[in-house]
Amino acid sequence: MTESTDTPGTDGKPGYAADKAAVRTRLRRVEGQVRGIQRMVEEDTYCIDVLTQISAVNRALESVALALLDDHLHHCVSHAISSGDNADEKLDEATAAIRRLVRS
Amino acid sequence: MTESTDTPGTDGKPGYAADKAAVRTRLRRVEGQVRGIQRMVEEDTYCIDVLTQISAVNRALESVALALLDDHLHHCVSHAISSGDNADEKLDEATAAIRRLVRS
Amino acid sequence: MTESTDTPGTDGKPGYAADKAAVRTRLRRVEGQVRGIQRMVEEDTYCIDVLTQISAVNRALESVALALLDDHLHHCVSHAISSGDNADEKLDEATAAIRRLVRS
Amino acid sequence: MTESTDTPGTDGKPGYAADKAAVRTRLRRVEGQVRGIQRMVEEDTYCIDVLTQISAVNRALESVALALLDDHLHHCVSHAISSGDNADEKLDEATAAIRRLVRS
Numbered sequence: 001m002t003e004s005t006d007t008p009g010t011d012g013k014p015g016y017a018a019d020k021a022a023v024r025t026r027l028r029r030v031e032g033q034v035r036g037i038q039r040m041v042e043e044d045t046y047c048i049d050v051l052t053q054i055s056a057v058n059r060a061l062e063s064v065a066l067a068l069l070d071d072h073l074h075h076c077v078s079h080a081i082s083s084g085d086n087a088d089e090k091l092d093e094a095t096a097a098i099r100r101l102v103r104s
Numbered sequence: 105m106t107e108s109t110d111t112p113g114t115d116g117k118p119g120y121a122a123d124k125a126a127v128r129t130r131l132r133r134v135e136g137q138v139r140g141i142q143r144m145v146e147e148d149t150y151c152i153d154v155l156t157q158i159s160a161v162n163r164a165l166e167s168v169a170l171a172l173l174d175d176h177l178h179h180c181v182s183h184a185i186s187s188g189d190n191a192d193e194k195l196d197e198a199t200a201a202i203r204r205l206v207r208s
Numbered sequence: 209m210t211e212s213t214d215t216p217g218t219d220g221k222p223g224y225a226a227d228k229a230a231v232r233t234r235l236r237r238v239e240g241q242v243r244g245i246q247r248m249v250e251e252d253t254y255c256i257d258v259l260t261q262i263s264a265v266n267r268a269l270e271s272v273a274l275a276l277l278d279d280h281l282h283h284c285v286s287h288a289i290s291s292g293d294n295a296d297e298k299l300d301e302a303t304a305a306i307r308r309l310v311r312s
Numbered sequence: 313m314t315e316s317t318d319t320p321g322t323d324g325k326p327g328y329a330a331d332k333a334a335v336r337t338r339l340r341r342v343e344g345q346v347r348g349i350q351r352m353v354e355e356d357t358y359c360i361d362v363l364t365q366i367s368a369v370n371r372a373l374e375s376v377a378l379a380l381l382d383d384h385l386h387h388c389v390s391h392a393i394s395s396g397d398n399a400d401e402k403l404d405e406a407t408a409a410i411r412r413l414v415r416s
Contacts (some may be wrong), residue, residue, distance in 0.1 A: 015151045023145050031138045038131045047119045047176035051201045054169045058162055058208035062310055065158045070303040072151035077281075078299070081289040091286070095278040097155045101310055102270055103415065104162035166414055174407040177389075182403070185393040195390070199382040205414055206374055207311065223359045231353050239346045246339045255327045255384035259409045262377045266370055266416035273366045280359035305363045312370035 015075035016068050026064050033057045065101055069094070119179035120172050130168050137161045169205055173198070223283035224276050234272050241265045273309055277302070327387035328380050338376050345369045377413055381406070 016023055037053050073094060080090035120127055141157050177198065184194035224231055245261050281302065288298035328335050349365050385406065392402035 014148050014154075016145070016154075017148065020145060020148075024142055027138060027142045027145065031135055031142070034131060034135045034138060038128055038135070041120070041124060041127050041131065044118050044121065044124075047172055047180060048197050048201050050118075050120075051169055051172055051176075052204065054165055054172070055201075055204040055208040058165055058169075058205075061158055061162055061165075062208070065155055065162075066303065066307050066310065068151055068155055068158075069306060070299070072155075073285075073299050073302060074296070076151060077285075078289050078295065081286050087286065088282070091278070091281045093152050094281060095274065097152050097159075098277060098306055098309075099274050100156065100159040101162075101306075102274065104159040104166070170407065170411050170414065173410060174403070177403045177406060178400070181385075181389075182393050182399065185390050191390065192386070195382070195385045198385060199378065202381060202410055202413075203378050205410075206378065222356050222362075224353070224362075225356065228353060228356075232350055235346060235350045235353065239343055239350070242339060242343045242346060246336055246343070249328070249332060249335050249339065252326050252329065252332075255380055255388060256405050256409050258326075258328075259377055259380055259384075260412065262373055262380075263409075263412040263416040266373055266377075266413075269366055269370055269373075270416070273363055273370075276359055276363055276366070280363075284359060301360050305360050305367075308364065308367040309370075312367040312374070 015071035015073075017075075019067065019071060023064060023068065026060065026067075030057055030060050030064070033060065062101070069097065069101070072097075119175035119177075121179075123171065123175060127168060127172065130164065130171075134161055134164050134168070137164065166205070173201065173205070176201075223279035223281075225283075227275065227279060231272060231276065234268065234275075238265055238268050238272070241268065270309070277305065277309070280305075327383035327385075329387075331379065331383060335376060335380065338372065338379075342369055342372050342376070345372065374413070381409065381413070384409075 033053065034057060037050060037057070040050050040053065077087075077090050077094055079085070081087045137157065138161060141154060141161070144154050144157065181191075181194050181198055183189070185191045241261065242265060245258060245265070248258050248261065285295075285298050285302055287293070289295045345365065346369060349362060349369070352362050352365065389399075389402050389406055391397070393399045
């Protein structure tokens with residue numbers, strides 16, 4: 001796990017707190033899609049159709065990540081900046097997460 | 105599902121047939137990672153740590169896709185070319201799958 | 209051009225102002241690499257070697273973008289948040305730029 | 313430069329030979345766009361607008377790469393397979409180029 005500065009928004013909750021149910025629903029859907037891909041492989045489904053599903057799961061995961069990042073910037077990073085509470089570390093941390101996302 | 109030309113390798117099996125167990129193991133691991141991310145969200149884990157895990161899952165899925173693509177080229181596409189059996193469609197189909205992977 | 213909120217850092221300069229020379233040097237290098245790829249094509253260089261160079265240019269451009277984004281967050285977004293000057297728009301704008309980068 | 317198997321299509325030309333003019337035109341356009349980004353930086357253009365242009369250049373380069381890859385598969389790889397002339401090396405090489413593209 002990344003050694004993080006770990007001080008979320010003002011209320012001590014993570015930035016995604018208000019969207020938690022939606023995030024979990026989307027992740028559950030991704031989990032189901034990954035199980036579906038396993039079935040496709042088990043049933044010797046044609047390679048291209050399996051690849052198409054993997055690309056769809058990748059895009060779905062990226063969308064979840066972008067939503068989490070948006071929440072993080074709006075809450076945790078904003079709070080750190082307006083309170084002056086290790087704002088630079090928080091910003092460097094966000095850029096590092098963005099780099100991992102861009103390179104994944 | 106992509107309308108695909110759907111004629112796998114010489115033996116009628118998909119290109120990944122020989123690697124099927126390994127592909128399923130990797131996908132099962134990804135499924136477990138996605139479940140793990142749901143737990144992190146449930147436990148209000150700090151946003152950056154959740155993002156780090158999502159990037160890791162994305163890369164793992166990309167690796168599975170690249171392995172499937174390699175198998176597909178070596179078996180299904182090779183068979184289509186050497187047998188002259190709708191080789192161009194098979195190649196166009198592979199390029200479209202690569203484009204989806206690059207853009208996901 | 210994106211309709212942007214267009215109020216850079218406190219000094220009215222863009223976030224990258226302090227790194228301007230380095231950014232221009234890196235972009236000039238990319239320009240030279242793209243010219244080099246044109247020469248490779250002109251000289252009928254083998255496809256794979258041309259592709260290798262294009263991937264290298266893509267990564268170089270991504271690095272420039274990530275550096276610009278980091279500067280933008282540290283200056284323009286930070287200033288908007290600490291001054292309360294359309295901070296939400298500035299954050300939404302940054303997330304949209306990150307999405308374009310992830311999807312390019 | 314990648315140590316490549318370097319035996320293009322049947323006529324000794326690279327796979328993109330028939331599309332050479334179009335490839336060069338697209339690369340020249342990319343070169344112009346990169347010069348344009350340098351001007352934007354020189355003129356202190358707002359960070360987000362510079363980032364938008366970099367994402368556009370990345371996508372344009374990706375499109376050139378995908379077109380080159382398609383040509384390579386249709387010519388160089390096809391020829392290697394149908395002639396039995398180090399087909400496996402040619403396929404492994406293509407997969408490695410695809411991996412670099414996906415990860416860039």
